[in-house]
Amino acid sequence: MIMSLFKNLVNKLLNIFYPIKCPYCGKIIDNNDSGCAICLAKIRNDGLYKLGLVKVKNKFNEITFISPFRYKGIVRDAIIRFKFRKYRGYAKQFATEISRFISLKFKNNKFDMITYVPLSESRKRQRGYDQAEELAYMIGKKMNLNLCTTLKKIKSNKQQHELKASERAVNVKGVYVALYPELIEGKNILLCDDILTTGNTLMECSKVLYEAGASSVTCVTAAYTDENIRHYDKAF
Numbered sequence: 001m002i003m004s005l006f007k008n009l010v011n012k013l014l015n016i017f018y019p020i021k022c023p024y025c026g027k028i029i030d031n032n033d034s035g036c037a038i039c040l041a042k043i044r045n046d047g048l049y050k051l052g053l054v055k056v057k058n059k060f061n062e063i064t065f066i067s068p069f070r071y072k073g074i075v076r077d078a079i080i081r082f083k084f085r086k087y088r089g090y091a092k093q094f095a096t097e098i099s100r101f102i103s104l105k106f107k108n109n110k111f112d113m114i115t116y117v118p119l120s121e122s123r124k125r126q127r128g129y130d131q132a133e134e135l136a137y138m139i140g141k142k143m144n145l146n147l148c149t150t151l152k153k154i155k156s157n158k159q160q161h162e163l164k165a166s167e168r169a170v171n172v173k174g175v176y177v178a179l180y181p182e183l184i185e186g187k188n189i190l191l192c193d194d195i196l197t198t199g200n201t202l203m204e205c206s207k208v209l210y211e212a213g214a215s216s217v218t219c220v221t222a223a224y225t226d227e228n229i230r231h232y233d234k235a236f
């Protein structure tokens with residue numbers, strides 16, 4: 001009781017000195033909101049808040065991808081700020097929507113942990129943080145899942161968005177390794193990244209986790225690009 005009063009007080013003070021802002025327009029919002037009412041309405045009206053869900057079968061297993069937003073308009077602008085312009089705090093607002101979708105779609109699914117597609121160490125140093133790790137941490141907090149670092153990027157490769165679709169699968173081959181197979185074995189894993197484009201990076205990371213003994217891998221991202229829209233629509 002005293003602890004929760006204390007926690008509330010700390011939160012209130014933090015909100016005064018470090019107010020939570022709408023990731024889409026910068027207006028001050030409540031601690032648990034994912035955006036201001038105007039931006040959230042705009043996102044819905046513009047058709048950007050649309051569940052992406054698709055199952056892909058490969059030779060390892062079935063992989064499910066889930067994502068709440070289309071990567072367009074003010075959502076795209078906010079994700080670019082989150083990823084490249086040091087707005088790491090947006091992870092909390094994106095995680096609110098992502099965890100809501102996961103809970104809706106996987107009512108009976110018990111995940112054992114959440115992990116993420118890591119940046120290379122040099123890119124993380126350069127950026128100051130790993131956006132997928134930030135996102136995974138906040139989703140984990142909301143869903144009561146431990147965040148585990150299970151993958152390591154061992155080779156520098158070209159950024160996927162710089163390449164043609166046909167070059168992307170080759171570009172990620174052998175780039176990631178599993179760090180702690182004993183943590184991965186037999187686990188139902190939620191694998192987080194920021195954006196889903198062709199899915200090659202997430203497929204490759206899922207493959208590495210399956211090879212290390214994962215029982216299931218479900219991929220989750222904040223947004224997905226239009227390249228996958230038709231793909232997704234089929235899944236509804």
Ligand SMILES: [Zn+2]
Pocket residue numbers: 022023024025026027035036037038039040
């Ligand atoms: Zn707003």
